[in-house]
Amino acid sequence: MSALLDLLLGIVTGIGGFVEVGSISTSAQAGAEFGFQLLWAVAVAAAMLALLTEMSGRLAVMSKRTIAAAVRERFGIHFQAVPLCAELVLDLLLLTAELGGAAIAVKLLTGIGFQWWVLPTGLLLWTTLWFSRFSIVEYGIGLLGLVTLSFVLAAWRLGPDTGDVARGFIPSLPSHDGVRYAFLAISIVGATVSPYLLNFYSSGTIEEDVTPDERWVNTATAYGGDVFGSVVSMGVLVTAAMVMQPLQIKIDSYEQAALMFVPAFGRWAVGLFAASLAIGCVGAALEISLNMGYMLSQIFGWSWSANKPRVENARFSCAFSFVLIAASALAVLGFDPLRLTMISVALTVVVMPLMVLPFLVLMNDTQFVKDQRNTVVGNAVLAALTVLGALMALVVIPLEILGG
Amino acid sequence: MSSSTRAILSAWLAGVTSGTYTATALEKTLALIEENRTALANNAALLVDPRGARLADAADHLSRLVALLIADVRAANAEAARNHLAALPLDRERR
Amino acid sequence: MHIVRDLLDKAVVDRHGRNMGRVDRVVIERRTGVPPRVVAIEIGPSALAGRLSATLGRWMMGLLHGLAVDEGQPLRVDVNHILGVTDTVKVDLAFGDTPAASVEHKLRGLVKRIPGAHR
Numbered sequence: 001m002s003a004l005l006d007l008l009l010g011i012v013t014g015i016g017g018f019v020e021v022g023s024i025s026t027s028a029q030a031g032a033e034f035g036f037q038l039l040w041a042v043a044v045a046a047a048m049l050a051l052l053t054e055m056s057g058r059l060a061v062m063s064k065r066t067i068a069a070a071v072r073e074r075f076g077i078h079f080q081a082v083p084l085c086a087e088l089v090l091d092l093l094l095l096t097a098e099l100g101g102a103a104i105a106v107k108l109l110t111g112i113g114f115q116w117w118v119l120p121t122g123l124l125l126w127t128t129l130w131f132s133r134f135s136i137v138e139y140g141i142g143l144l145g146l147v148t149l150s151f152v153l154a155a156w157r158l159g160p161d162t163g164d165v166a167r168g169f170i171p172s173l174p175s176h177d178g179v180r181y182a183f184l185a186i187s188i189v190g191a192t193v194s195p196y197l198l199n200f201y202s203s204g205t206i207e208e209d210v211t212p213d214e215r216w217v218n219t220a221t222a223y224g225g226d227v228f229g230s231v232v233s234m235g236v237l238v239t240a241a242m243v244m245q246p247l248q249i250k251i252d253s254y255e256q257a258a259l260m261f262v263p264a265f266g267r268w269a270v271g272l273f274a275a276s277l278a279i280g281c282v283g284a285a286l287e288i289s290l291n292m293g294y295m296l297s298q299i300f301g302w303s304w305s306a307n308k309p310r311v312e313n314a315r316f317s318c319a320f321s322f323v324l325i326a327a328s329a330l331a332v333l334g335f336d337p338l339r340l341t342m343i344s345v346a347l348t349v350v351v352m353p354l355m356v357l358p359f360l361v362l363m364n365d366t367q368f369v370k371d372q373r374n375t376v377v378g379n380a381v382l383a384a385l386t387v388l389g390a391l392m393a394l395v396v397i398p399l400e401i402l403g404g
Numbered sequence: 405m406s407s408s409t410r411a412i413l414s415a416w417l418a419g420v421t422s423g424t425y426t427a428t429a430l431e432k433t434l435a436l437i438e439e440n441r442t443a444l445a446n447n448a449a450l451l452v453d454p455r456g457a458r459l460a461d462a463a464d465h466l467s468r469l470v471a472l473l474i475a476d477v478r479a480a481n482a483e484a485a486r487n488h489l490a491a492l493p494l495d496r497e498r499r
Numbered sequence: 500m501h502i503v504r505d506l507l508d509k510a511v512v513d514r515h516g517r518n519m520g521r522v523d524r525v526v527i528e529r530r531t532g533v534p535p536r537v538v539a540i541e542i543g544p545s546a547l548a549g550r551l552s553a554t555l556g557r558w559m560m561g562l563l564h565g566l567a568v569d570e571g572q573p574l575r576v577d578v579n580h581i582l583g584v585t586d587t588v589k590v591d592l593a594f595g596d597t598p599a600a601s602v603e604h605k606l607r608g609l610v611k612r613i614p615g616a617h618r
Contacts, residue, residue, distance in 0.1 A: 064586075072508045072521070081551060111424040131615045249407050255432040256408050258425070262415050269415075270425045300547070301510055301521030302603070311616040314606035 006208075007217050007224070013138055014225015015232065016145025020284035021101035022094070022191030022348075023233045024277065025341045028251045028260065030184045031240030033177070036160070036168030039234060041185040043169055045192035046230030048385060050223045052193065052356065053201050055363050055374075055382075057218035060202035061210050063368040067199050069298040070368055071358050083354045084299060090351055091196050091288050094344040095327035098285040099125075100337030104254045105278035108270055115334050122328030125285050129320060134207040134306040137290065141283035148276045151235030154264035158242040165238065183399040186392045187342065190349035192233070196291045198355070203294040207307060215372070239264070253338055289327075293320030342400075349396040353389040360386060405437050406492050409470055413489050417482055426477045434470045441467060462493060502537055503527070510587045511542060511576075513594045522588055523547035523573065540581070540588065543573030544602075568601045 019027075030038040060066055065073065072080050103117035129137065174181040201222070210218060243260045244251065251257050254277060261269035290306060297304035297316045304316040311317075331337075360382055363374045374382065409430065416426040441463045450456035469488055476485035503525050511519040524546035526539040545563060549556025560571035582589040610616050 069510070073510075076508050077523075077547060077550065107428060108425060111428050130613070131618065247407050247411055249411055252405075252408065252436055253429075253432045255429040256412065258429070259411050259415060262420055266420050270421055300544075301518065301523075301542070303518040309617050310613070311607055311611045314603055314610045317610055317616075318606055 003214055003217050006214075007220050009139055009142065010217065010221030011224040011228060012146070013142025014221065014229045016142040016148065016229075017283050017287070018145075018226070018229025019148050019151070019232045019236065019276075020280045021098050021277075021337065021341045022194070022345050023188075024101075024236055024257075024280060025251070025254075025338055026184060026187045026191040026345060027233045027236035028240040028244075028257050030188060031237040031242075032244035032249060032251045034174055034181060034184070035241045035245050036165050036238065037172055037174060038181070038185055038188065039165065039168030039237060040171045041188040042192070042230055042233045042237060045189040046226050046233070048189065049193045049197070050226035051378075051381060051385070052198055052359065053226055054219050054222035055359050055378075056198040056202040057205050057210075057222055058215060058372055059362060059369060060205035061212055061215050061218055062370045062372050064206060065368070066202040066206060066294065066298050067358070067362075068295045070362050072299050074362060074365065074368070075358065080299065083351065084295075086351045086354065087195055087295070088292075090344065090347050091292055092323065092327055092330070093340060093347065094194070094196070095285055095288045095292075095323065096330040096335070097337055097340040097344050098281040098288065099327055099331040100335070100340060101254065101281035102278050102285065103331065104337055105274040105281065108255060108258055108274040108277075114337070115332055118328055118331040121282070121285075122324055122331075125282065125289065126321060126324050129286060129290060129306075129324075130310060130317075132306070134204065137286055137306065138204060141286060144279050145283050147272075148232050148280050149235075150261070150265075150272045150276050151232055151239055153235075154261055155235040155238035155242070157264040158239065160238055160242055179399055179402045183396070183402075186349055186396050186399065187345045188233075189392065190345040190347075190352070190396070191341075192230070193352065194348055195351065195355045196288050196295075199295055199298075200287050200291040203291065203298070203304075207305060212370075212372075251338075253336075285324075285327075289320045289324045292323040293317070346396050346400050349389075350393045353386055353393050356382070356386045356389050405433055405440075405470075406466060406494065408433055409466075409473065410489065410492055413473060413477075413485060416477060417485065417489075423477050423480060427474055430470055430474045430477065434467065434474065437463060437467045437470060466493065505584055506537065506540055506588060509584070511540070512587050512589050513592050514582070514590070515593065516589075517594045519590070519592075519594050520574075521547075524550045526575065537578050539575045539577050541573040541575050545571050546573035563602075566605075568605060 027042060030041070056067055059070060063070060071083070099118055099121055100114065102121045103114035106112075106117040106121070107114040128140075132140070205218060239260045240251065240257075243263055249256070249259075258270050258273040261273045265272055293306075293316045294304055296302070296319045297313070300315075302315040302319075303313050305313060360379070362368050363382070364379065366373065412421075412426055412429045412433070415421040416423065441460070444450060444456070444460045444463060447456070451460060469491060472488050473485055476482075476488060506522050506525055509522050511522055513519050520542040522540045523543060524541040525537055526541060527535050528538045529535045545556055545560040548559035562571070564571035576590050576592065580591045582591050
């Protein structure tokens with residue numbers, strides 16, 4: 001019974017926590033510019049995420065180590081220094097973008113400039129992390145995050161042609177602007193498969209003390225949460241496709257993006273959009289900050305747990321606090337959150353091959369995963385993902401320059 | 405940007421969105437138009453070309469209209485807003 | 500050397516099973532005519548930094564020294580104190596007694612003044 005409840009909560013968290021500033025912006029732009037044609041990209045990205053999430057969880061369950069810890073132990077600090085530095089920069093930028101997104105959501109409701117809301121938001125986030133156990137953060141994000149189902153509701157209310165939507169799941173060549181199409185497809189992947197998500201998930205698995213005989217919960221949560229969660233992203237895309245594309249409106253700001261809710265929700269449009277954007281961003285911000293604490297502690301060997309008093313794990317507590325402070329300071333400077341989001345997403349793609357590669361080794365090393373090694377199929381898919389990741393990493397910057 | 409502006413205004417004129425939101429969204433649009441204008445103005449080569457010069461003029465025109473629209477919205481003047489809306493150029497943005 | 504590989508980067512726990520950090524560097528003694536042997540393991544940011552690059556190591560030592568932490572020196576654990584190596588390296592010490600605890604203690608002094616730190 002308890003395992004079933006864990007599973008349910010896990011899936012709800014996966015759904016509620018799926019969209020944040022990256023997936024909202026990339027899916028919205030994709031819908032506004034290419035209609036349903038990029039739905040397949042959302043599906044593929046979700047499948048990639050599910051695969052990697054399940055592996056992160058399995059690694060943690062079987063070895064009692066997270067990815068960050070396992071990479072240090074298996075590859076050594078010399079290898080890890082590179083992805084570590086990359087992820088530090090990436091996570092800081094992404095956190096800044098999330099803070100910006102949340103602040104803009106408040107701006108939508110109040111009319112007061114988003115920079116004023118950065119510090120209050122940062123403080124709220126820090127207070128939440130300081131005073132909460134892991135499960136409160138996790139399930140809080142998940143349950144509150146269900147407000148993002150507004151995107152699915154909006155898409156449904158707009159009554160899209162099911163045939164057209166279904167065709168969007170089959171990859172097709174665009175009728176215009178191939179460069180932009182490719183760039184958005186890759187960006188959708190970058191927005192979905194964020195490195196912090198993987199380490200956060202494996203850390204959470206250890207925080208919750210998941211035992212090897214509960215590993216089916218891990219598998220079901222990873223796939224269920226990510227697959228159902230991607231439906232929210234698809235909701236964003238379909239809504240933007242139905243509302244913005246016919247009017248030939250490109251998404252150029254979050255302020256303007258709120259319009260996509262008008263036909264479906266009338267007077268509630270801006271409020272619901274702001275709430276969805278805010279909660280999505282806040283949830284992601286909590287995870288990114290906490291993960292920074294996890295990652296640094298695991299790599300450098302500090303004790304860590306969100307379930308212990310903060311004073312007992314002072315270095316861990318200071319690490320996640322510091323990254324929040326740094327990101328808040330950056331966000332206050334007023335960089336355009338949409339632009340910052342797109343930069344972070346592109347950077348994620350560049351960094352991705354380095355993140356995926358270690359899985360190929362770790363998930364087949366009995367010292368870590370015991371008898372739960374990857375199947376041949378699993379390895380083949382993982383290898384294909386690594387190659388795909390490398391290809392995407394090579395072209396994303398040129399594509400951004402040419403068509404971003 | 406023109407179609408953006410039109411959509412934002414239409415929602416307000418229909419009474420669906422608040423003046424606060426509309427002004428906020430229009431201000432952001434204006435900020436983006438201003439960025440485009442600056443980029444155009446700094447590109448001497450583009451300005452020498454008659455098409456470039458027309459783009460710069462269109463941006464100027466749009467910028468002024470959006471500023472006027474923001475004032476209309478803040479003053480809750482639907483009448484004036486409708487007039488300015490009618491003067492908005494049609495977007496010929498190639499997709 | 501397999502021993503070095505088995506030691507490096509692994510988590511270190513004290514005799515009570517408490518986390519002490521990671522093996523950041525291994526000290527090897529080389530003598531002519533005799534195979535090199537592991538003499539000690541080192542735990543600490545300066546050891547880790549020094550392993551990445553000598554300059555970085557010196558810089559880290561200076562930083563820690565300036566912050567009045569351990570005079571910048573890493574914790575050196577003699578190989579004789581190693582009780583066993585499995586997933587972790589168990590050593591015959593108590594965490595609280597070692598200087599490796601210094602950074603944590605210093606920060607605890609800061610953290611405990613913030614409300615909610617003891618919950």
